[in-house]
Amino acid sequence: MTRYIIRRLLQSILVVFGVSVLVFVILFQTGDPAILMASPDATREEVDQLRHDLGFDRPIYVQYFEFASKAVRGDFGTSLRQGQPVFKLIRERMPATLKLALTAFVLSVVISIPVGIISATKRNSIWDNLVMGLALLGQSLPVFFLGVVLIFVFAGKLKWLPSYGQGDGSLVSTVKHLILPSITLATFSLARSARLVRSSLLEVLGLDFVRTARSKGLTEAAVTYRHALKNALIPVITIFGLEFGTLLGGAVITETVFSWPGIGRMIILAIQQRDFPVVVGAVTVVAVIFVFLNLIVDLLYGVIDPRVRYG
Numbered sequence: 001m002t003r004y005i006i007r008r009l010l011q012s013i014l015v016v017f018g019v020s021v022l023v024f025v026i027l028f029q030t031g032d033p034a035i036l037m038a039s040p041d042a043t044r045e046e047v048d049q050l051r052h053d054l055g056f057d058r059p060i061y062v063q064y065f066e067f068a069s070k071a072v073r074g075d076f077g078t079s080l081r082q083g084q085p086v087f088k089l090i091r092e093r094m095p096a097t098l099k100l101a102l103t104a105f106v107l108s109v110v111i112s113i114p115v116g117i118i119s120a121t122k123r124n125s126i127w128d129n130l131v132m133g134l135a136l137l138g139q140s141l142p143v144f145f146l147g148v149v150l151i152f153v154f155a156g157k158l159k160w161l162p163s164y165g166q167g168d169g170s171l172v173s174t175v176k177h178l179i180l181p182s183i184t185l186a187t188f189s190l191a192r193s194a195r196l197v198r199s200s201l202l203e204v205l206g207l208d209f210v211r212t213a214r215s216k217g218l219t220e221a222a223v224t225y226r227h228a229l230k231n232a233l234i235p236v237i238t239i240f241g242l243e244f245g246t247l248l249g250g251a252v253i254t255e256t257v258f259s260w261p262g263i264g265r266m267i268i269l270a271i272q273q274r275d276f277p278v279v280v281g282a283v284t285v286v287a288v289i290f291v292f293l294n295l296i297v298d299l300l301y302g303v304i305d306p307r308v309r310y311g
Contacts, residue, residue: 008298012291019287020071023280024064032056033080033274054080067280076281081273086281090263094285096166097255097262101247103178104186108247109240112190113233116197121224123202131194138191143250147184147257154180164259181258185250189243196239201232241297245290 034051042050051057055066067077076086119131155163161180167173204210205228213223252264259265263282270278 005299008295012295015291016284016288017068020068020280020284021064023283024067025060027276027279028060028063033276067277071281071284076284077277079270079275079278081270081275081278086277089266089278090282090285093261093263093266096260097248097251097264099166099174100178100181100185100254100260100262101244101251103182104189104247105240105244107182107186108189108193108243112193113197113236116194117201117224117229119194119198120201120205121220128198132198135191135195138187139195141187143184143188143253144257146187147181147254150180150184151257166261181254181260184257185247185254188250189247193236193239193243197232197236200235201228204228204232207231237300238297241293241300245293248286248289 032051034047034054034056038047038050048057055063070077074087076090078084079086079089082089115131119128122128151163154161162177163180165177167177201224205224210223210228213227214220218226251260251262252267254260255262255264256268263286267279267282269275270282
């Protein structure tokens with residue numbers, strides 16, 4: 001188990017390193033921030049001086065290693081536009097993103113498991129066809145399109161729910177503002193998880209030990225919930241663990257559609273403004289969270305199924 005943990009830790013560190021290098025290199029190919037930040041009537045000398053002051057005239061690998069050496073200490077530099085520490089900006093926006101992602105995650109888990117079980121236990125029935133049809137639709141709809149449709153119907157036509165922001169801070173206002181973006185964010189995850197629960201449970205229900213349990217005279221409910229479901233949910237645990245990290249990344253589009261003041265919307269604004277330190281810092285933090293969650297899930301999976309540790 002110790003070797004397994006060490007191997008997964010090293011893999012996680014390599015992934016974070018790779019993501020940070022990739023983001024850093026790609027961003028610096030998209031344009032010269034000094035030109036974008038200088039006034040329109042600035043002379044070439046003034047642009048060169050600004051580039052030198054910001055440190056963008058140095059080789060990219062020098063800039064990256066300076067960023068990496070500070071990032072491991074929690075210093076992601078200073079925003080070029082706002083003049084504030086990037087870590088402070090991330091810390092201010094992260095609670096809103098976590099709130100949205102966590103709500104979407106709970107929606108996905110609470111709904112997908114019973115829906116998947118009903119679909120599997122009533123295979124080829126009208127309920128199964130309905131659930132699989134909705135799941136396919138949920139996975140096919142683009143997130144931004146679903147968000148716009150929900151805003152049009154529930155905020156524009158029916159005027160039941162607000163269409164943007166996170167409210168005035170009260171519980172009622174927060175819940176109202178969370179409903180539409182969390183449904184938008186959760187839909188794809190919910191549909192995928194429901195299909196996975198269904199297929200996993202169907203596979204287990206066809207195994208020998210389930211047939212043995214049936215032959216002993218146990219009811220179908222006892223066979224499903226006492227024997228089959230526990231084994232069927234083992235692979236689902238991995239997906240659920242990764243879903244939260246995926247929801248954090250997917251929040252970028254949802255936060256933009258609903259003007260949700262989270263880290264995803266901050267990244268989009270920073271990209272538009274060529275605020276490189278904010279983009280690199282925020283993406284790196286999201287990658288670290290995703291890799292950390294992945295690591296936790298892998299370790300739990302290794303505890304549940306020892307074959308994983310020795311595979």
